[in-house]
Amino acid sequence: MRDTLIILLMKIANFILKILGKQGGNVLGKIAKKLSPNILSTFNINCPVIAVTATNGKTMTNNAIASMLRQAGKHVICNTEGNNMETGILSMFLKTCSLTGKLKADYICLEVDESYVPIVFSKIHLDTLIVLDFFRDQLDRNGEVESLILKLEEFLKTYQGNLILNQDDPNVVRLGYANPQNSKVYYFHAEAYCHATKEITEAGEGKFCPLCKTRLMYDYYQYSHIGKFHCPNCEYGKQESYVTASNIDLEGKEFIANGIPFTMQSESIYVVYNFLAVISVANLYHIDIEDVQKALSTFELNKGRLEKLTIQGVPTIINLAKNPTGSNVSLRLLREDPEPKELLFVLNDKIADGFDVSWIWDINFNELGQVQRIITSGTRAYDMAIRIKTSGYPINIIEAELDLNKAVHKLYQTNVKKYIIANYTALEPTRKEILTLEKELGK
Amino acid sequence: MKEIRILYLYPDMLELYGDYGNLQVLKYRMEKRDIQVIIDRYSIGDPKPDFLSYDLIFAGGGADNEQSILAKDLLQYEEEIKEAVRQKVFFLLICGAYQLFGKYYKGVEGNIIPGLAIFDYYTEASTDRTKRCIGNIVIEVNIGEKQTKVIGFENHGGQTHGITTPFGKVLFGNGNQFKDTQEGFFLPHVIATYLHGPLLAKNPEIADYVISTCLTRKYEEKMDLLKLDDELEEKCRKQLLVRFIPVEKQ
Missing domain, CATH: 3.90.190.20 (Mur ligase, C-terminal domain)
Structure with a gap:
């Protein structure tokens, strides 16, 4: 009873803010959470929730997934603006839900900060989680990459939903081992593009096999530590791919995934990787491939991103x-x-x-x-x-x-x-x- | 042509905070003076390096996980490294490497990672995992015959005790421990410090001290280094010192 009242109050507050021409940002979420710490779990959700987490590429990938689903005629709720912590997601829910707290959509697409995944999804049922990459990022604020990975691993130990992982990031592949009971793990992988190198040319993480601590071997590096790797000592890095990109032509802004041609607006290798995540989602939810092609070919990045x-x-x-x-x-x-x-x-x-x-x-x-x-x-x-x-x-x-x-x-x-x-x-x-x-x- | 040989320890493991920049700065400043620089790398699995054949040995800071893996590897060279210190090979040790040259590192859970015990200090992690010494730091050092301010960035949970010859006096930031007055460990041929930034980027005087100390030892004569264009470094220092330290203390 109390939570429904809070939702109602926040809806009114949002309405007033709107009249005043104000966005409100995370304020609604902050207030609601203060009044009721678990309020995120009270929303009525009757559709799959798809979430993206990573160091780099969360916003782009999440928005591309939403645009792909919309192209296919689906009604999508999405945190487009990149409010990816608990109060940001809560604010977005409060703004979009009905007066009774129902979120009416075919899909809910969320980008979620790496460290907030366990928190947010202890309160919302998650259908599919996508993990793109882990890079060093603002160490004085976020701490070491390792501690973030451990947090996610802990969360995934009991997670039963779909898990879409970047097969070319050794730190991400680790997560596929977190719950041996979960068979719904899907990897995407890209063949070498023309500027891939034999040696690493940029700072990278995860040089050692997480299973047996042997130094990993790379066939090639695409950028940073992203590339085709394997452990010379155990089976690590020999997973089967769910989606594979080949014939990557950045100048021509095109690539092939599982035999199907795709075009894009950008000429960056990391956009290809993000799109492979989108294509994996599309395959899992049986979205018509023509809609995927169309959505990706017209997808524009946010302002200031390439x-x-x-x-x-x-x-x-x-x-x-x-x-x-x-x-x-x-x-x-x-x-x-x-x-x-x-x-x-x-x-x-x-x-x-x-x-x-x-x-x-x-x-x-x-x-x-x-x-x-x-x-x-x-x-x-x-x-x-x-x-x-x-x-x-x-x-x-x-x-x-x-x-x-x-x-x-x-x-x-x-x-x-x-x-x-x-x-x-x-x-x-x-x-x-x-x-x-x-x-x-x-x- | 003069030549300086550098051994870079565990470049793929102790490389979290851009510490390699120190070698880039040294290389830059030596090559501008027509000194040839050779940088050899050693990491786990490589053949044993001849420590005494180097003029400078450098190691940086890393993630906790990797630090405990490499501590075991490092310990097998205890005698060789001790001999290199005795023979006054220059050691530049940042953060994790600084800790590993002490007696031990005690982790949050009480686990002990033994160090090389080349110097008497030891480090214990702060019991609260969320509490770390993080932030910009300025210290005052006496180096060569000069006094200068050194600007960097510290990020360490470890609290280092038992230092009798610190690198510098803290003017802004934490130092060896929370709210400490002293930072790092110093001998004329050893600089061990928590300062990232990297250390030498904004402190060309320290870089030149390292270079001239190495040259003097190797060629057994004191040499004046050619003056370089440090306008950017000077402007950078001026800007940051004003930001971090109240005018009356400068």
Whole structure:
């Protein structure tokens, strides 16, 4: 009785906020949880819940799954904006549920923060969990990757639902062993793309077999520690794949999965991996493959994620990178682009970024091709400039500018193609600055 | 051409906080001065390295799990490493490696990981797993004949006790223990510290101290290092010192 009353009150509060033109963010969830800690478990859900967790790629994959299901005519509830902790999900439920707490949908798609998976799904029945990857990420905030994996393993020991795992991340495959009773484990895998390497070129995790502690062997690395691996001593890494990508052509923005051709809007290897997760979901829920093809071919990433803009007539690509792997996949685009270009890297060290910027030394800045000028900005502009300088770039092509507005103006003094990488709190302000610049000059 | 040989211990296991950056900085600063740098790597399963053939031995910080695996491997070289310390090979030890050169590391559950016991200090994890010394840190060090401030980042649960010759005095941050006044361990040819960042990135004076100490030992003459363009480093230090330390204390 009490929870239904709280839901009703929150619905009214939401209605008032809406009239006032306010979003409310996580506020509703925070209040509701304070009033009743277990309120998340009282919603009436009569459809499959599909969740995505990972270090990188949660938002993109979750939104792509929702768009694929919608393409197939399904009604989907989804935390599109990336509110991926308990109160964020709760807020979204409160906004979308009926007055009696019913969530009417064919599917509920959630991206969930790695450490919140056990909490959220002790309260909601989970039908399918997708785990994409584990990378080092803001160690001062999140702790070591290992402790996150252990938390998930503990949760999965009793989990009975579908488990979709990235077969090319040894830390993720570990999770497939958590509950030997659960046979519903599905792996997706990608064959080597043209820039895959024999040796690891970027920082990675999980070099040892979790079963027998032997050093893992790799046939190839796609990026970071993602690639085809196996244990020379035991069966680890020899799972059967549920979905396999082949003929990956990033320039042509296409690949083949289980013999079926797919096209996409992006030219990044990690988008292929995220899409393999989407295709796995589609196969499990028997979604018409044409709908999947159509959804993926038109799927647009969120703003600031591999976003292509034209500023002052200059082609510009802006991408979020909040950890070494995110930065490395962005820099791969530079490396794989033969044209002359300039780079702006904006690095902040605010609370949401993590205070520790040591991770920038795990970024691989080698051989960026024809980079003619590098500008750094953000609260840690100098740290970034020193980092890049140490990789051997001439000091006279590197400029550090703490003031973002000035940095952006300096960047557009030339008409060479721009690549912009920004970390978490730096992304929106950076985007805003370049869009403002475009408007100013348009006048 | 002068040459400095570096042994990098457990590069694939002690590499959590970008500590390899220290070697990138050393390499950069030596190559700018026409000193050839050779970096050899040693990890579990590799043939035994000849510790005495190196001018500098470096190791960084790692995840707890990996640290306990490699501690066993490291201990088999106890005698060789002791001899290298006696012969004043330079040791640069960050975080986990700093701990492993002490007597022992006692984990949260009371488990003891024996160290090399080359130095007298020892480390015990804070009993509360959620409590760690995390944050920016500034220490004041006397190195060579100079006094300088060293800027870095610390992230450690271990509390290190029994230090008589610290690396520096804490001006901002925690240090060897929660709210400590001292940080790290120092001998003229040993720098052992919790500072990531990496340590040498924003502290070129420390980098040059390491380089000149190695050169002096190897070539048995004191050498002046060519001055490099450290404008970015100087600006970075200025910006961060203002941020972390009140003006009156600077």
